[in-house]
Amino acid sequence: MKPINILEKFTHINSHWHPHQVATVDDMQVILARIKGEFVWHKHEEEDELFQVIQGTLYMQFRDRTEVVHEGELIVVPKGVEHCPSTKDGEDVLLLLFEQKSTSHTGQIQHELTKTDYPKI
Amino acid sequence: MKPINILEKFTHINSHWHPHQVATVDDMQVILARIKGEFVWHKHEEEDELFQVIQGTLYMQFRDRTEVVHEGELIVVPKGVEHCPSTKDGEDVLLLLFEQKSTSHTGQIQHELTKTDYPKI
Numbered sequence: 001m002k003p004i005n006i007l008e009k010f011t012h013i014n015s016h017w018h019p020h021q022v023a024t025v026d027d028m029q030v031i032l033a034r035i036k037g038e039f040v041w042h043k044h045e046e047e048d049e050l051f052q053v054i055q056g057t058l059y060m061q062f063r064d065r066t067e068v069v070h071e072g073e074l075i076v077v078p079k080g081v082e083h084c085p086s087t088k089d090g091e092d093v094l095l096l097l098f099e100q101k102s103t104s105h106t107g108q109i110q111h112e113l114t115k116t117d118y119p120k121i
Numbered sequence: 122m123k124p125i126n127i128l129e130k131f132t133h134i135n136s137h138w139h140p141h142q143v144a145t146v147d148d149m150q151v152i153l154a155r156i157k158g159e160f161v162w163h164k165h166e167e168e169d170e171l172f173q174v175i176q177g178t179l180y181m182q183f184r185d186r187t188e189v190v191h192e193g194e195l196i197v198v199p200k201g202v203e204h205c206p207s208t209k210d211g212e213d214v215l216l217l218l219f220e221q222k223s224t225s226h227t228g229q230i231q232h233e234l235t236k237t238d239y240p241k242i
Contacts, residue, residue: 001183001202003194023197025169025219028149030195048146062122073124074151076144081122098146098219 006054010034010094012121019097019105021118031097031118033105038086042107047100049077051085056093059086127175131155131215133242140218140226142239152218152239154226159207163228168221170198172206177214180207 004022009032013020017039019031035058051058052074060067060075061084069075077083087093106114125143130153134141138160140152156179172179173195181188181196182205190196198204208214227235 001188001196001198003188003190003196005191005194007193023171023195025149025171025197026200026221028146028219030171030197030219050144050146050151067122067124069124070126072128073126074144075122075124076146076151077122079147098149098151100147 006032006096007094009121010054016092017105017113018115019118020121022121024101025098027101028098029101029118031099032121033095033097035085035093035095036087036090039084040106040109040111040113041082041084042109042111043082044077044079044099044103044107046079047103048079049103050098051075051077052096052098054094054096056087056091058093058095059088060084061086127153127217128215130242131175137213138226138234139236140239141242143242145222146219148222149219150222150239152220153242154216154218156206156214156216157208157211160205161227161230161232161234162203162205163230163232164203165198165200165220165224165228167200168224169200170224171219172196172198173217173219175215175217177208177212179214179216180209181205182207 023030179190
């Protein structure tokens with residue numbers, strides 16, 4: 001029950017595409033991720049996923065278009081929808097995500113970027 | 122699946138203590154609330170509740186202390202814990218909350234501030 005400073009938490013995250021858990025809300029979790037470049041195309045069959053941009057610009061690719069999500073904006077990717085988060089021009093982008101504790105960040109895909117341990121910070 | 126600009130959404134919220142829903146994530150909802158002054162003491166027996174401060178300073182009162190939550194910070198109030206959100210010096214504070222769709226913002230209390238309709242914006 002202590003305030004969590006989001007930007008301060010990011011000083012503990014040095015790697016890209018590795019979610020870190022900062023809080024839980026019932027069966028959901030709040031995770032932070034530092035991202036750069038392109039992730040992996042995937043979907044979550046059973047879970048929606050919320051992305052809030054804390055710093056930088058997120059390019060959320062869908063199969064038919066790309067949505068540009070600026071700092072101070074959020075986007076919800078509904079269950080079953082293929083997506084691939086990415087950034088441009090080597091920008092380091094800071095994201096806050098809300099999702100089920102059971103959600104894997106690469107969805108149905110096993111990839112070299114897949115992390116199963118989300119450090120608690 | 123469109124980006125949601127949080128501050129833009131607040132231009133549609135003119136009253137205090139009236140949650141507006143901007144998104145859902147599975148059984149959870151993302152709500153925005155403009156607050157000023159003191160709310161009502163309450164608790165949620167079954168649900169955690171997350172408060173993220175978008176603008177201003179939130180004074181989250183608990184029975185044994187007050188936590189000061191600044192812009193860019195968040196706090197999770199666990200189920201069963203009595204709390205009373207408040208602001209100081211007449212400041213208009215902008216909050217993003219993440220909670221169950223079924224959560225009532227005044228918990229077990231029926232109060233003149235209790236709203237059962239959360240407009241979708």
